[in-house]
Amino acid sequence: MGRQPCCDKLGVKKGPWTAEEDKKLINFILTNGQCCWRAVPKLAGLRRCGKSCRLRWTNYLRPDLKRGLLSEAEEKLVIDLHARLGNRWSKIAARLPGRTDNEIKNHWNTHIKKKLLKMGIDPVTHEPLNKAENPADQNKNNDHQLVVVVPESTSVTAAAISSELENSSTSSSSASSSENSCNESKLVLDTFNENDPLLNSLLESDDTPPLIDSSWELPIKSFDNNSNNHMTSSWDDESFNWLLDCQDFGIHDFGFDNCFNNDVELEVFNTKYDMENKK
DNA sequence: AAAGAACTCAACCGCCTCCCG
DNA sequence: ACGGGAGGCGGTTGAGTTCTT
Numbered sequence: 497m498g499r500q501p502c503c504d505k506l507g508v509k510k511g512p513w514t515a516e517e518d519k520k521l522i523n524f525i526l527t528n529g530q531c532c533w534r535a536v537p538k539l540a541g542l543r544r545c546g547k548s549c550r551l552r553w554t555n556y557l558r559p560d561l562k563r564g565l566l567s568e569a570e571e572k573l574v575i576d577l578h579a580r581l582g583n584r585w586s587k588i589a590a591r592l593p594g595r596t597d598n599e600i601k602n603h604w605n606t607h608i609k610k611k612l613l614k615m616g617i618d619p620v621t622h623e624p625l626n627k628a629e630n631p632a633d634q635n636k637n638n639d640h641q642l643v644v645v646v647p648e649s650t651s652v653t654a655a656a657i658s659s660e661l662e663n664s665s666t667s668s669s670s671a672s673s674s675e676n677s678c679n680e681s682k683l684v685l686d687t688f689n690e691n692d693p694l695l696n697s698l699l700e701s702d703d704t705p706p707l708i709d710s711s712w713e714l715p716i717k718s719f720d721n722n723s724n725n726h727m728t729s730s731w732d733d734e735s736f737n738w739l740l741d742c743q744d745f746g747i748h749d750f751g752f753d754n755c756f757n758n759d760v761e762l763e764v765f766n767t768k769y770d771m772e773n774k775k
Numbered sequence: 776a777a778a779g780a781a782c783t784c785a786a787c788c789g790c791c792t793c794c795c796g
Numbered sequence: 797a798c799g800g801g802a803g804g805c806g807g808t809t810g811a812g813t814t815c816t817t
Contacts, residue, residue: 512785512811534802550803551786586805601806602784 509543513552517542521549522557555596562594566603574600575608579622 513521524540530553533546542549555561566574570592577588585597585604592600604619612619 510787532802545787547788547803548786555785583806597805598785606783 507543508537508545508548510548513544513556517544518552518557521553525553525557551598555598558596560594561596566595566600566607570595571603571608574604575612575622578604578608 520540520542521536524536528539530550533550536542536546536549537544540549544552573592574588577591581587583601585601589595589597589600609619612622613625616625617623618625
């Protein structure tokens with residue numbers, strides 16, 4: 497006997513979500529908060545698996561999502577985090593406000609991986625490719641390079657990779673030139689700086705609160721499992737309708753520009769907004 | 776202009792972890 | 797201490813889109 501399916505497969509719809517389904521899910525979550533995903537489809541009137549609902553909400557419908565391509569700053573942060581955390585996408589996403597693990601995972605696989613390979617860096621180990629391919633050369637290289645052993649088997653510091661990425665993105669360097677730079681040991685293998693707030697933040701325990709500004713917090717109802725009582729919420733029908741409109745239009749239309757914490761976030765939004773308008 | 780290749784990303788699958796009885 | 801259920805996570809898939817020839 498195999499494992500029981502997470503939901504009754506019979507009558508469960510799959511594939512892309514329709515606007516109607518989205519509406520139902522948003523309506524339900526905003527009314528009841530995020531609780532017991534298994535029960536959500538039934539209560540919300542959806543013929544979907546609970547998992548599917550959770551995924552749709554967290555990856556697409558959440559009003560605090562940024563959307564759009566990752567900015568250069570975000571990309572660097574992802575690389576930094578990946579160097580230390582590995583493929584723990586949810587942990588990485590937790591430190592990028594408005595980004596989902598799925599989005600970061602996709603971006604890593606489609607963009608960053610290629611960039612790193614082009615730069616001659618192994619996206620898995622974050623070490624120079626020639627070194628990874630030829631372990632015999634390792635000792636030789638170590639004679640000339642400062643290799644720092646840090647947690648998660650990372651020997652090339654994230655800062656070094658980020659710096660390389662920046663160089664590669666600003667110049668139109670070919671693969672061969674990148675390889676050359678790698679061969680010439682241009683990677684700066686600097687030591688771990690304990691005073692670096694970012695790195696300290698990254699190395700802190702998993703309990704550390706994410707770097708999320710309070711302005712990104714969801715103003716939705718939270719659910720008290722013990723008492724089955726709903727906490728008070730700032731969402732009313734008017735707010736909900738506004739959110740639905742936001743899904744269809746854009747934050748500019750609602751004077752929400754000042755919700756962005758910095759210029760980088762605003763830039764991300766503007767880029768996406770312009771792209772959407774051009775469609 | 777059309778066909779095929781390459782790319783992107785939303786969504787699914789199945790395993791793992793945590794929590795509760 | 798143990799077992800079962802639910803949520804969470806990471807890997808993978810495949811449909812839709814864009815690019816190239």
